[in-house]
Amino acid sequence: MTSTPTQSAIAELAERLTAYAVLAHDPAVPDIAADYWSKSEDHYRAVDAALAELVADAPTAVTYAAVLRHPTRVAAQRELRASLTTLLGQRPDRVPGLTRTVGDADERIWIDYHLGTDYITEPAEPIEPAELVVGPAPRRVRPRADDALVHIVIPFRDRESGLRTRNLLACLRALADQSGGPAHRVTVVETDAEPRTREAVAGLVDDYVFARKDGLFNKAWAVNVGMVSAPRDIRYACVLDADILVDRHFVARNTARLRDGGHGTHLPFCWSLSLDEPSTLRALATRVGAGAAEVPESLLRGLLLREPPGGCVWLRTGLFHTIGGFDERFEGWGGEDDDVVARLSAAAPLVRFDDALLHLNHPRPDMTREDGEPFNAHLEPMNRTGADLYGDRERFSLDRA
Numbered sequence: 001m002t003s004t005p006t007q008s009a010i011a012e013l014a015e016r017l018t019a020y021a022v023l024a025h026d027p028a029v030p031d032i033a034a035d036y037w038s039k040s041e042d043h044y045r046a047v048d049a050a051l052a053e054l055v056a057d058a059p060t061a062v063t064y065a066a067v068l069r070h071p072t073r074v075a076a077q078r079e080l081r082a083s084l085t086t087l088l089g090q091r092p093d094r095v096p097g098l099t100r101t102v103g104d105a106d107e108r109i110w111i112d113y114h115l116g117t118d119y120i121t122e123p124a125e126p127i128e129p130a131e132l133v134v135g136p137a138p139r140r141v142r143p144r145a146d147d148a149l150v151h152i153v154i155p156f157r158d159r160e161s162g163l164r165t166r167n168l169l170a171c172l173r174a175l176a177d178q179s180g181g182p183a184h185r186v187t188v189v190e191t192d193a194e195p196r197t198r199e200a201v202a203g204l205v206d207d208y209v210f211a212r213k214d215g216l217f218n219k220a221w222a223v224n225v226g227m228v229s230a231p232r233d234i235r236y237a238c239v240l241d242a243d244i245l246v247d248r249h250f251v252a253r254n255t256a257r258l259r260d261g262g263h264g265t266h267l268p269f270c271w272s273l274s275l276d277e278p279s280t281l282r283a284l285a286t287r288v289g290a291g292a293a294e295v296p297e298s299l300l301r302g303l304l305l306r307e308p309p310g311g312c313v314w315l316r317t318g319l320f321h322t323i324g325g326f327d328e329r330f331e332g333w334g335g336e337d338d339d340v341v342a343r344l345s346a347a348a349p350l351v352r353f354d355d356a357l358l359h360l361n362h363p364r365p366d367m368t369r370e371d372g373e374p375f376n377a378h379l380e381p382m383n384r385t386g387a388d389l390y391g392d393r394e395r396f397s398l399d400r401a
Helices: 007-025 028-032 034-055 059-070 076-092 092-106 129-134 163-175 220-229 252-259 277-290 316-324 337-348
Strands: 111-113 151-156 183-190 207-212 236-240 265-275 300-308 312-316 350-359
Touching: 007 034, 007 059, 007 076, 007 092, 007 337, 028 034, 028 300, 034 076, 034 092, 034 111, 059 076, 059 236, 059 337, 076 092, 076 151, 076 163, 076 252, 151 220, 151 252, 163 183, 163 252, 163 277, 163 300, 183 220, 207 220, 220 337, 236 252, 236 316, 252 265, 252 312, 265 277, 277 300, 312 316, 312 337, 316 337, 337 350
Parallel strands: 151 183, 151 236, 183 207, 265 350
Antiparallel strands: 111 300, 236 312, 265 300, 265 312
């Protein structure tokens, strides 16, 4: 005898079905990570087909069609979810099969969708980079970390001094607002034709390094330059992207994991939440403006990426130098994080934790070369060793900043 599905099970299924309608039809999904999309598309289509069949002869077909026409409109998504909850309550016989279909897809997709219960669509006030420089001081200002236990390296470039610069300053202010824990040194490495953010980050970093390089951004080289700029006796390191907004206990929590664990590297997240612009503004207002310890995910909307290799990597400093750092052959977008994480995990145990990782919105970079091929598809990974030279600040220029 089949049991009657609970109301909570029905509501959860309606929410997941709505998410798959968005995932299957929102053009932002394939744009955010083409390789993740290719591994997930068939599963999106399978659930979406089952949803289309369910609503075909029901009033819910109208709200489903509205989401397909405007997959980014949150009001349409909420209407579809409410309508599906009603329909599934009337058709409880369909719940077990659809639950299995969704569950099977959930295990295989690499991009998911998050819509917080308290997300609102009214536009928030834009935050300019200058406001993050002259705004209220962080609640806890970190003293200069001459005796640091942790070295945080942030590679950076923003030729427009726009959203990326805004995000960097927010990232730095969140790092300055940390709970009691080990002292940490923050280094920003800007690689560009000229030092555009030196003055903006003054007072928020322990070290600003300008490494002159025109042309394609080389994250791998920037990280290596930053890592070799600090004393090697700093025990732990974190390679942090400039668009990650951390909570107040970020440094203390992750340092304790390395101190108490037997692993060499960890990524403190399983899913990375790439926020839309309204969510980004609310996250900045909450964490930086209001000084909250963290940003509730109920306020946020965005796409979740499963187990990306970069964004935030914690490791023992000696291990970084043992493997020869990042592979500096990687330029442009993609590949360098996969390579270094693979080499780190081959050298010592690597683990993941399940913290929230908030990725602030910014313009998407070019994903391919002019010929349409991925930037670094020609490179053979896993062939760098500790014998290779790395982190030469003058590699691309004989001029010093």
